[in-house]
Amino acid sequence: MRMITANTETIHIYHTNDIHSHFENWPGISEYLLNQRAHHKQIGESCFVFDLGDYVDRSHPFTEATEGKGNIGLLNRAGYDAVTIGNNEGITLSHSALAQLYEHAQFDVVVANLLDENGEQLDWAVPYTAFTTSSGLKVSVIAATAxxxxxxxxxGWTIQEPRSILRELASQLRNTSDCVICLSHLGVHEDRLLAQETSDIDVILGAHTHHLFVHGELVGETLLAATGKFGQYVGHVTLTVQNKQVIGKRAEVILADELEAGEDEVYAIQKMIDEGTKALDEEVFMTPTILKQNLFGKSPLSEFFGQALLAYTKADCGLFNAGIFLGSLPEGIVTKRDLHRVLPHPINACILTVKGQALRDYYIESCHPDWPRTEVRGLGFRGTLMGIMIHENFTMKHDDLFVNGKLVDPLADYKLATLDMFTFGFFYPNMKFEKIDYIAPEMLRDIAAWYGKSYFGTTS
Structure with a gap:
């Protein structure tokens, strides 16, 4: 065994981020992390394993069926020490599902800028935590989410501006800690700003913007590290501490494709995933015919969903893209699995209150000829192409806009039901300035399920 000298110690930190329920490489990652921990323990070095959020993504059937709790079981199996939450944990789960997500976690959940609805500290997470190495060094961990x-x-949560909170925590903990690590689900821009604003943080492990630092990035004296997305890499930060001062920092990434897992690990993880998805076989409603999709035109499926959207939101008209449908719904029994397969996106509907003139502008924008074949990435979208824009209950005739068959008054208010991804400023820049009422926690598939039960009837 390699002995730690009285005044020098090496600390190893392994980190993942933005896995998004991509489990292709997970058996190899899981076994690698367990093996590395055992290796470092054998030679007398300290080792910690952290996840930076968005490990949960409801676009995967396993995550959907278990409301993310299955994911927590996988993190437990891999021996994580602490995690923070990403927006996929935070805002794609219902209040009760998030409150119960980590009830069986065998690691610390750290997030400093999220409180309950009354502004009180969460009972399932802490603003910071601390670990003590074998030689007695204290490693403090702080974290925040977007x-x-x-x-x-x-x-039903209270979210706060993160950087000021992290700066204050780091300042407090600096006096009692030998090393301060930040788990950040804020994005690379925010991480760089944080590093510029304080020298009290030794390492910022980053996420959210899916950035990759192969060898880390130094901002002042702070090391930034990040591993991209989808479990393509595992991050490894090595800290050298001498006389309770961090004198060396090094970051690298390990290509997950090259991490091999034994048959037992592969089998155990696949068994967990297979058993976890069984809940999706629940029958939801019956359809008399196939509800077919059509990426480049209206379809029975888009008609069904358009009616569902207006019925659920009670809006005057609706706007969505045909690319949200990743398949057709079968004739006969429709299960939760079918709905998830067709609408896997962690996307919420929303209601915009807009003037008639703005509604006309949005209609014209939506008819851009390049949009149907435009590739869409991020924003919760889990398809590939935008597809044609579907206009539900409003149409243009001879340069005039009609809603429910009536000529639109440019100065009157109208309720437009659409998708939250259109309100972030990328496709319709002005939508983010409208009055927006987001429908949450219901996903698009939940709205389809509700309407299917009402319109077609249940299977029982």
Whole structure:
């Protein structure tokens, strides 16, 4: 065994981020992390394993069926020490599902800028935690997640501006800690700003913007590290501490494709996933015919969903893209699995209150000829192409816009039901300035399920 000298110690930190329920490489990652921990323990070095959030993603059947609890079982199996939450944990789960998500976690959940609805500390997470190495060094861990205020408020949480909180925590802990690590689900821009604003944080492990630092990035004296997305890499940070001062920092990434897992690990993880997805076989409603999709035109499926959207939101008209449908719904029994397969996106509907003139502008924008074949990435979208835009209950005739067959008054208010991804400023820049009421926690498939039960009837 390699002995630690009286005044020098090496600390190893392994980290993952933005896995998004991509489990292709997970058996190899899991076994690698367990083996590395055992290796470092054998030679007398300290080792910690952290996840930076968005490990849960409801686009995967396993996550959907278990409401993310299955994911926590996988993190337990891999021996994680602490995690923070990403927006996929925070705003795609209902209040009760998030409150119960970590009830069987065998690691610390750290997030400093999220409180309950009354502004009180969470009972399932802490603003910071601390670990002690074998030689007695104290490693403090702080964390924060991205500030999606409207969504968190809608779901019954209080979210706060993160950087000021992290700076204050780091300042306090610096006096009692030998090393301060930040688990950040804020994005690379925020991480760089944080590193510029304080020298009290030794390492910022980053996420959210899916950035990759192969050898880390130094901002002042702070090391930034990140591993991209989808479990493509595992991060490894090595700290050298001498006389309780961090004198060396090094970051690297390990290509997960090259991590091999034994048959037992592969089998155990696949068994967990297979058993976890069984809940999706629940029958939801019956259809008399196939509800077919059509990426480049209206379809029975888009008609069904358009009617569902207006019925659920009670809006005057609706706007969504045909690319949200990743398949057709079968004739006969429709299960939760069918709905999840067709609408896997962690996307919420929303209601915009807009003037008639703005509604006309959005209609014209939506008819851009390049949009149907435009590739869409991020924003919760889990398809590939935008597809044609579907206009539900409003249409243009001879340069005039009609809603429910009536000529639109440019100065009157109208309720437009659409998808939250259109309100973030990328496709319709002005939508983010409208009055927006986000529908949460219901996903698009939940709206389809509700309407299917009402319109077609249940299977029982």
């Amino acid at each position: 500030e999606y205020e409207l969504f968190y408020k809608k779901l």
